[in-house]
Amino acid sequence: MSDGKLARMANQIAVFFSAYPEADAIAGVRDHLHAFWTPKMIDALQVLAAEEEGEALHPLVRKAMGPAPDGDDPAARTVEGPDQLGSLASDAG
Amino acid sequence: MPLIKETDYGTPLRHNPDQVTLTIDGQPVTVPAGTSVMAAAMLMGTKIPKLCATDMLEPFGSCRLCLVEIEGRRGTAASCTTSAEAGMVVHTSSQRLSRLRRGVMELYISDHPLDCLTCSANGDCELQDMAGAVGLRDVRYGMDGANHVHPESPLTLPQDTSNPYFTYDPSKCIVCNRCVRACEDIQGTFALTIEGRGFDSRVSAGGADFFGSECVSCGACVQACPTATLTENSIIELGQPEHSVVTTCAYCGVGCSFKAEMQGSTVVRMVPYKGGHANEGHSCVKGRFAWGYATHRDRIRKPMIRARITDPWREVSWEEAIGHAAAEFRRIQADYGRDAVGGITSSRCTNEETYLVQKLVRAAFGNNNVDTCARVCHSPTGYGLKATLGTSAGTQDFRSVEHADVVLVIGANPTDGHPVFASRLKKRLRQGARLIVADPRRIDLVQAPHVRAEHHLQLRPGTNVALINALAHVVVTEGLVNESYVRERCELEDFANWARFIAQERNSPEAVEELTGVPAAEMRAAARLYAMGGRAAIYYGLGVTEHSQGSTMVMGMANLAMATGNIGREGTGVNPLRGQNNVQGSCDMGSFPHELPGYRHVADDATRHSFEALWGVTLRGAPGLRIPNMLDEAVGGHFKGLYIQGEDIAQSDPDTQHVTAGLAAMECVVVQDIFLNETAKYAHVLLPGSSFLEKDGTFTNAERRISRVRKVMPPLGGMADWEVTIALSRALGYEMNYSHPSEIMDEIAQLTPSFAGVSYAKLEEAGSLQWPCNEAAPLGTPMMHVDRFVRGKGKFMLTEFVPTEERTGPRFPLILTTGRILSQYNVGAQTRRTANSRWHEEDVLEIHPFDAETRGIAEGDLVSVESRSGDIALRATITERVQPGVVYTTFHHAKTGANVITTDHSDWATNCPEYKVTAVQVRRTNRPSDWQARFFLEDTALTRIERSADAAE
Structure with a gap:
């Protein structure tokens, strides 16, 4: 997948979550990526985010690609039962 | 197996808690109040002669054959139009009644041809049956005089054979x-x-x-x-x-x-x-x-293989075709890695078949690269409803619309796309329910016989979220929120954040009037009607989902419904009108790359372990590739093999040239289909599919209703689709043991909580079941979210409007939006091979008179439609159904190539393509586009079948 397309997809996700306070938004982007993207796509995005130059990434994407807060496991939020569901979980897409 | 003859009660059975008891022919019978005497008699097994009555229709009382005697009443009453009353004493036969009925029949027959032996209704004629029932032996009036029967009579009209069916x-x-x-x-x-x-x-x-x-x-x-x-x-x-x-x-x-x-x-x-x-x-x-x-003669009956797509197809045995496919997949995985192959399940096939394909991908291929065509239609529904309500499922059954007072139809064209539901909807509207239509195009519902939309919000394509936000803004700022409902059932903090967000001036109807093209006053009036008009239901289609903000829009609708308390009761809800027969089922069956059957994420260890235990393999815990990702990876050279069951991505998916480039870059494409479809032009192995008439299984409709599909003829290719998948899996070295689809359903029920109570035996008994069907709901669940939302508390999501990146400008000043029509279905593989094509022989471009005039386009002109992705040529029709600046076409004909011009923009959350917004230019032309010219060549070049000499002769 081209870097341009990866960046565009990630930026679209970031734009949606940018309506939320920053901490929630970063977690939202990170959770979303882990719920729906293949590890290879996330790795490729990680590389893009680490680059100083290159594809224009939304600041939220860069932050979401940074180290996760201690003990935060996006996979756990993704699979919690309905009563404990994180705000950004989903079952399709 | 007998011919099923359903009981005809003569008039509709009433549902009424009040019961009345009457006596018919000396026997007491108790029926719901409002039941006709005719139906009451039939309920106890007495068939009163009738001609104009049938229980699909309200009584009419014209044939006078159903006369009965009622004690204490003068004359003879028509039993169809007389309601049963408590204490009524009815006689359905007497000499007087026989005489009257025979007299009526005599009159009917005096003007009816007596060619019964050669008549097409012979064996199924109610007139003949009634003549027998009343004992008609003679027609005193003879057959002379004025009549409609004799060929030489001036009143005799010719047969009308204009309809093909x-x-x-x-x-x-x-x-x-x-x-x-x-x-x-x-x-x-x-x-x-x-x-x-x-x-x-x-x-x-x-x-x-x-x-x-x-x-x-x-x-x-x-x-x-x-x-x-x-x-x-x-x-x-x-x-x-x-x-x-x-x-x-x-x-x-x-x-x-x-x-x-x-x-x-x-x-x-x-x-x-x-x-x-x-x-x-x-x-x-x-x-x-x-x-x-x-x-149809185009049906593929024998497996075929070829080394290159430019080679002619060679018919081979099932063993050879499946062995070849399996060997190729294994070779590719050895050469390029385990993730270089994947599968696409079919929303046209049964639940059981879909389940097997995803099982094959996960267990035999050993990755999660499985997806289905819901990707390109309702995946945003799944995401949006899950986030807000807790489950991706539609909230109501279809019957619920009978209780709706206000219906808001958004981005759907039910009279064409979901005609049988549309008939129900129109019936309710004729009874007085009020209608709001939000659609860029003047769909038939906007003004139909005895149906008129009170508000047609004719928005510009791509501004859905701005519109729904404006409606919600009115609800919040005018104090129309159902506060007790929200307080009891929703997350309050999220509601407060949402209400603050939505109340901002930039979300007001006045602020988005210019953007959406809808007058602010109309938006305000529509919002008030939705919020205050009683039970309000939203029905929506792909006009909502197939946008770069498809998921946001779904959340916006759920927000609006929650804020007004319109979820969890009959006559309300947020109701997706699903496209394909089994697209709901294919999603339920774990067709998405990130989740196992029952919408459980692959990262969930407990779920994964339950599948691993039964399947005897280790499963990957991270999502696989979605269809657009597969194609991107193929173009990039990392994805090389695809098993496609019953789906035609080369025609149905957007940006055709990108799709075909991806397919052409693969080394083994296995297509399992009933026809040599567009995707098959890029395939190396073709496995004959079976139609729904040729196999057993189940489909799940938009109401979550699981219904049986029953085999009535043997598969033309010799194997049903589920048997083919089993054979392929075996050849890949992964054993699957099922002797009947019911055993596959048993496995699904065992592994999937929402299907725990489903079995073929129970389906046989109940007719159909709506999931969730388990211990808590043994007979299924017609309505979701009744007392509480599936996720616990309803969650309001912030739905900021973000314009699509697909922009109009001087080069591409018009917006193209696409849709379907009644007679054709989706890619048309089926309907184009029937007489339905008589109604729609080609795709045409709808263009507003204003846009046509400035371009010098006349009705029927060949025009070129060009976008950033490509160009096609098709005929134009000039109509005010579309607004100035917007053009519209269908995508039913492969030769048109409507998806050559759609772009690779997609929904932010799900990658559902943005079919509904493409910036285009339209101009007159005198030739097909280059793509179309190539299509005509390839239509022959890539579909040749080499048959052995004796087969040819």
């Missing part, structure tokens, strides 16, 4: 009005009438022939006709069926129940089944008539 023979008409009433009451089209007066009166399709009339060929009139006046051509040709089997239609997501009426293994006709809860005895032109594709 049924024939109208006026000489057989007894003017019972059943067809006219069926067209009005059931279908809601009002195409038929009784023309003329007195002896001249006759059924007429509004003065035109049937084909040229408003008739939509739903078949309700043919079904209602008691004689041979309206008869299916297949009955005329083949005669009466001898047995029938109840099955489920394989066209749209309504999922109508049909009786396949058979002679041996030949389908004679498909008749909608009254016991089917999705359709309750109604149908549309596709399900009722367009099934001839199943035996």
Whole structure:
């Protein structure tokens, strides 16, 4: 997948979550990526985010690609039962 | 197996808690108040003679055959129009009644042809039955004088054979009005009438022939006709069926129940089944008539392989084809890695087949690269509803619309896309429910016979979220929020954040008036009506989901419904109208790369372990590739093999040239389909698929209703689709052991909590079941979120409007939006191979007179439509159904290539393509586009089949 397309997809996700306070938004982007993207796509995005130059990434994407807060496991939020569901979980897409 | 004859009670059965007891022929019978005497009699097994009455229609009281005597009343009453009353004493037979009935029949027969032996209704004629029932022995009036019967009579009209599926023979008409009433009451089209007066009166399709009339060929009139006046051509040709089997239609997501009426293994006709809860005895032109594709000569009957796509196909044995496919997949995985292959499940196939394909991908391929066509239609529904309500499922059953007071239809065209549901909806609207339509195009519902949208919010494509935010803004700022509902059922902090967000001035109708193109006053009025008009239901389609903000829009609708308390009761809800017959089922069955059956994420260890234990393999815990990702990876050279069951991505998916580039870059594409479809042009192995008539299984419709599909003929290729997948899996070294689809369903039930209570035995008993069906809901769940939301508390999501990146400008000043029409279905692989094409022979471009004039385009001109992705040529039709600046076309014909011009923009959350917004330029042209020219060449070059010499001769 081209870097341009990866960046565009990630930026679209970031734009949606940018309506939320920053901490929630970063977690939202990170959770979303882990719920729906293949590890290879996330790795490729990680590389893009680490680059100083290159594809224009939304600041939220860069932050979401940074180290996760201690003990935060996006996979756990993704699979919690309905009563404990994180705000950004989903079952399709 | 007998021919199923459903009981006809003569008038509709009433649902009323109040019961009345009356006496009929000396026997007491208790029925719901409002039941007719005729139906009450039939409930105790007494058939009162009748001609104009049938329980699909309200009583009419015209034939005077159903007369009965009621003690204490003078004269003889028509039992169809007389309600049963407590204490009533009814006699259904007496000498006087016999005399009267015989007299009535005598008059009918005096103007009816007596060619019963050669009549197409012979064996299924109510007139003949009634003549027998009343003991008619003589017609005193003779057959002379004025009549509609004799060929030389001036009143005798010729047969109307204009409709490809049924024939109208006026000489057989007894003017019972059943067809006219069926067209009005059931279908809601009002195409038929009784023309003329007195002896001249006759059924007429509004003065035109049937084909040229408003008739939509739903078949309700043919079904209602008691004689041979309206008869299916297949009955005329083949005669009466001898047995029938109840099955489920394989066209749209309504999922109508049909009786396949058979002679041996030949389908004679498909008749909608009254016991089917999705359709309750109604149908549309596709399900009722367009099934001839199943035996079309284009059907692929033998497996085929080829080394390169430019080689001719070579017919081989099943063993060779499957062995070759398996060897190729294994070679590719050895060469390029385990993730270089994947599969696409079919929303056209059964739940069981879909389940097996995803199982094959996860267990035999060992990755999660599986996806389905929901990716390109309702994946945003899944995401949006799950985030807000807790489950991706539609909230109501179809019957719920009978309780709606206000209906908001957004981005859906039910009269074309979901016709049988549309008939229900129109019925409710004729009863007084109020309608709001939000659609860029003036769809038929906006103004139909006795139906008119109070508000048509004719928005510009791509501004859905701005519109829904504006409606919500009105609700919040004008104090129309259902506060007690929100307080009791929703997350309050999220609600407060949302209310603050939505109340901002930039979300007001006035602020988005220019953007959306909808007058602010209209938006305000529509919002007030939705919030205050009583029970309000939202029905929506792909006009909501197929946008770069599809998921956001779904959340926006759920927000609006929650804020006004319109979820969890009958007559309300957020209701997706699903496209394909089993797209709900294919999603339920774990067709998405990130989740296992029952919408459970692959990262969930407990779920994964339960599958691993039963399947005996280790499963990956991270999502696989989605269809667009697979194609991107293929173009990039990392994805090399694909197993596609019953899906035609080369025609249905956006940006065709990108799709075909991806397919062409693969080394092994295995297509399993009933036809050599567009995708098959890029395939190396072709495995014959089986139609819904050739296999057992289940489909799940938009209501989450699981219904049986039953085999009525053997698979033309020798194997049903589920058997093919099993064979392929075995060849890949992963054993699957099922001898019947019911065993696959048992495994699904064992592994999937929401299906725990589903089995073929139970389906046999209940007819159909709506999931969740488990211990808590043994008979299924017609309505979701009744007392609480599935996720616990409803969650309001912030839905900021973000314009699509697809922009109009000087080069591409118009917006193209796409959709479907009634007679064709999706990529048209089926309907194009039936007489349905008579109604729609090619895709045309709808353009507003203003845009046409500035471009010098006249009606029927060939025009070129060009976007940033590509260009095509098609004929233009000038219409005010579209607004200035917007053009519209369908995508039913492969040769048009509508998706050559759609772009690779997609929904932010799900990658669902943005089919509904493409910036284009339109100009006159005199030739097909380069893509189309190439298509015509490849249509031959890539589909050649090399047959052995003796087969050719």
